[in-house]
Amino acid sequence: MALPRPRPGILxxxxxxxxxxKSASSKPVAKLSSNESPLGPSPKAIAAYRELxxxxxxxPDGNATALRQAIGRRFNVDPDLVVCGAGSxxxxxLLIRAYAGPGDEVLYSRHGFLMYPIAALAAGAHPVAAPERxxxxxxxxxxxxVTSRTRLLFLANPNNPTGSYxxxxxxxxxxxxxxxxxxxxxxxxxxxxxxxxxxxxxxELARGTPNTVCxxxxxxxxxxxxxxxGWMTAAPAIVDVINRVRGPFNVSAPALAAGVAAxxxxxxxxxxxxxxxxxxxxxxxxxxxLGLTVHPSLGNFILIEFPSEPGHDAAxxxxxxxxxxxxxxxxxxxxxxxxxxxxxxxxxxxxxxVEALAAFVAGRR
Ligand code: PMP
Numbered sequence: 001m002a003l004p005r006p007r008p009g010i011l012x013x014x015x016x017x018x019x020x021x022k023s024a025s026s027k028p029v030a031k032l033s034s035n036e037s038p039l040g041p042s043p044k045a046i047a048a049y050r051e052l053x054x055x056x057x058x059x060p061d062g063n064a065t066a067l068r069q070a071i072g073r074r075f076n077v078d079p080d081l082v083v084c085g086a087g088s089x090x091x092x093x094l095l096i097r098a099y100a101g102p103g104d105e106v107l108y109s110r111h112g113f114l115m116y117p118i119a120a121l122a123a124g125a126h127p128v129a130a131p132e133r134x135x136x137x138x139x140x141x142x143x144x145x146v147t148s149r150t151r152l153l154f155l156a157n158p159n160n161p162t163g164s165y166x167x168x169x170x171x172x173x174x175x176x177x178x179x180x181x182x183x184x185x186x187x188x189x190x191x192x193x194x195x196x197x198x199x200x201x202x203x204e205l206a207r208g209t210p211n212t213v214c215x216x217x218x219x220x221x222x223x224x225x226x227x228x229x230g231w232m233t234a235a236p237a238i239v240d241v242i243n244r245v246r247g248p249f250n251v252s253a254p255a256l257a258a259g260v261a262a263x264x265x266x267x268x269x270x271x272x273x274x275x276x277x278x279x280x281x282x283x284x285x286x287x288x289x290l291g292l293t294v295h296p297s298l299g300n301f302i303l304i305e306f307p308s309e310p311g312h313d314a315a316x317x318x319x320x321x322x323x324x325x326x327x328x329x330x331x332x333x334x335x336x337x338x339x340x341x342x343x344x345x346x347x348x349x350x351x352x353x354v355e356a357l358a359a360f361v362a363g364r365r
Pocket of ligand 1: 034035086087088089090113156159160187189216217218225229230
């Protein structure tokens, strides 16, 4: 008897494993494994979410009208050119599903976000990784890997997990070098944290070209990861296509309400940004001072490289930190087994990280 078989490519997928939430340690847990906001969401977003409790029998607004308008005001984009999704993850999948299938290629940078190859394989398309230079996307290498089968190119800017970014001029060079029928998806999940003067989120390119998508999320600076809320903007033809393939009520009503309230709370956004602007450089400096390599990051996380000797390597550091109640993200799935990624936490969490790493480097417990 023939058993059901998935489509080609599906069994090549290594399932995405999220950051751990628990450690076996009896110490207080510092969950620094998923680049979440240590400040949590705006109290106004929590209130808006709670208010929805009386309306759970109602379907959400399938057009996300109020949220798209709030996004339009906050980010100066046309609300008609915004599509909301259940996390930017859903929009990544929808873009690939709508534009790529068997025989097509989805291009990304070697240490790009894991969902790009996963969503490509799920759609029956072929993921293609272009090499990087110094853990940074390389425009020339990306362009060299474009073929007549390339349909989309995904670039996280800043990138998770490396923290590196391409300046605005490089993004423009990439777009200009790509064939017009290739969609460039600039995944700007960490844009709100990016402070470099030559950084651009891709909103301008999405506005000014017919084939560029800018992808954003409420999971990071806005602190709403649990609600699953993301959005994208692009030219009308792309927006029209995604609206055809998305589910009619793909974003929940509590997420819509909390998203609007979060956007309106500029003070909370500023606090979250200021917190990161203080503690990202502090952690980077303190950990570098211990003799470890910390890659420069524009996000809300750092990538730490450990020596390769057993006992001093990333696996040993991970075990040591977990025993201290600190949970980093191991990077084997990203092809960086010598590294750990750590989110920027609350002040006391950041101080514990430095203390624990100092003890690890000194070989004490
Ligand atoms: N893109 C990048 C670069 C990310 O790091 C993440 C979250 N880890 C996402 C997209 C997905 O975010 P979400 O689905 O929560 O919006």
